[in-house]
Amino acid sequence: MGVLKPFIYSEDARSQADFYIRSLGGNLESVITHGESMGVQNDLQDKVIHMCLSVAGGNYIFMSDSMESNLQGNNMSLNIDYPSSEEAREAFSKLADGGHVIYPFEQQPFGLxxxxxxxRFGVRWMITAPSVSTRS
Known part of the structure; x- marks a missing residue:
């Protein structure tokens, strides 16, 4: 079975990754710059060509600094399902800092x-949790 690992092109991958790590918990697993991988010695040498971060209990996001203009995050939505509403609410609150809430985090009629x-980087997130905690 395949595993989805989103790849985000960013205007500032280091800042965006730091924000996600602080908001969702996790670690910066690796960073490779253009200078390190290709020996580039110009304005691109410090730009991120590949970054891996683990967030929210072992999910991976890959990132790089974009070399061209892009529309930030408006063509996708990332979803993280937490085992408890408390954990989900905390992540939601942190991700919303400097961003825009589309639907507040609350229990829905369909049970989640x-x-x-x-x-704040233009990426759309859906944060979910079951009505009853799934922790044992």
């Missing part, structure tokens, strides 16, 4: 907790 937002 759900909140949707666009973070």
């Amino acid at each position: 907790y759900l909140g949707e937002l666009t973070d």
Whole structure:
């Protein structure tokens, strides 16, 4: 079975990754710059060509600094499903800092907790949790 690992092209991958790590918990696993991988000695040498971060209990996001203009995050939505509404609410609140809440995080008629937002980098997130904690 395949595993989805989103790849985000960013205007500032280091800042965006730091924000996600602080908001969702996790670690910066690796960073490779253009200078390190290709020996580039110009304006691109410090730009990130590949970055891996683990967030929210072992999910991976790959990132790089974009070399061209792009529309930030408006063509996708990232979803993280947490085992408890408390954990999900905390992540939602942190991601919403400097962003825009589309749907507040609250219990939905169909039984899940759900909140949707666009973070300060323009990436759309759906944060979910079951109505009853799945922790043992």
